[in-house]
Amino acid sequence: MSELLLVRPPTPKTASIARISFDGAMLRCFFPEKREDFNQIVKCHNLRWQSPYFVREITDDTDRLNWTAELIHALLAGGFCVKADESLVHTAVNQSYTKEPRRTVSAVRTDHSQYGGWFRIWWHRDEDCYQVAKRLPGARYAKPVVVVPPDSFAEVLDFAERHEFLVRPSALRVADAARAELEAALVVSVAAPVEPEVVRPSTKPPKLEVPDKVAIDESLLDD
Numbered sequence: 001m002s003e004l005l006l007v008r009p010p011t012p013k014t015a016s017i018a019r020i021s022f023d024g025a026m027l028r029c030f031f032p033e034k035r036e037d038f039n040q041i042v043k044c045h046n047l048r049w050q051s052p053y054f055v056r057e058i059t060d061d062t063d064r065l066n067w068t069a070e071l072i073h074a075l076l077a078g079g080f081c082v083k084a085d086e087s088l089v090h091t092a093v094n095q096s097y098t099k100e101p102r103r104t105v106s107a108v109r110t111d112h113s114q115y116g117g118w119f120r121i122w123w124h125r126d127e128d129c130y131q132v133a134k135r136l137p138g139a140r141y142a143k144p145v146v147v148v149p150p151d152s153f154a155e156v157l158d159f160a161e162r163h164e165f166l167v168r169p170s171a172l173r174v175a176d177a178a179r180a181e182l183e184a185a186l187v188v189s190v191a192a193p194v195e196p197e198v199v200r201p202s203t204k205p206p207k208l209e210v211p212d213k214v215a216i217d218e219s220l221l222d223d
Helices: 036-044 061-077 086-094 130-134 150-162 169-183
Strands: 004-007 017-023 026-030 048-050 053-057 081-085 103-107 119-123 140-142 145-148
Touching: 004 086, 017 061, 026 061, 036 061, 061 081, 061 086, 081 086, 103 150, 103 169, 119 150, 119 169, 130 145, 145 150, 150 169
Parallel strands: 017 081
Antiparallel strands: 004 081, 017 026, 026 053, 048 053, 103 119, 119 145, 140 145
């Protein structure tokens, strides 16, 4: 990383400075004021409040550079001063970054306790794809995304194509592994088991035939 550079719009809304930094994969934005207009910008770029910063985890290096520059550009356009890495500032001002896609399919990290290795379906907060994503086989809502098991790889890839979701390399690896497992499965043909006939006792006693005449057997008569 290069030196930090302070940049400001011609007429800033406030003298307060938004300071952009990183802690590993975690993007951090510190701003000393409480302003709703500032909050709306950072939240639209998927940052959340984690005192004393707005934060967002971005694991891919290229995404981290592009999306941070996009955030800086949005803050400057919104009338706020920004202090950040010099190269990021120049990328933001020149708009030479790649914008963040609004719909993506990626993979949940394998160290996730419950859904590790599943598909992760994300969309921008300005859109609503919940209902259609939730219809995928095995889909679960794991706020703020929908996750889908690897077994549904064919349906997920078809969903992504029909609804213009960018499929990340991590999701393609999940799909390839699930497809390979399916193709390597042992194929067997078995007949359905024959169930024995179950005789169920009737709850109603059988109806007896009534004879036309009733007589005593002669062997039972007294001499």
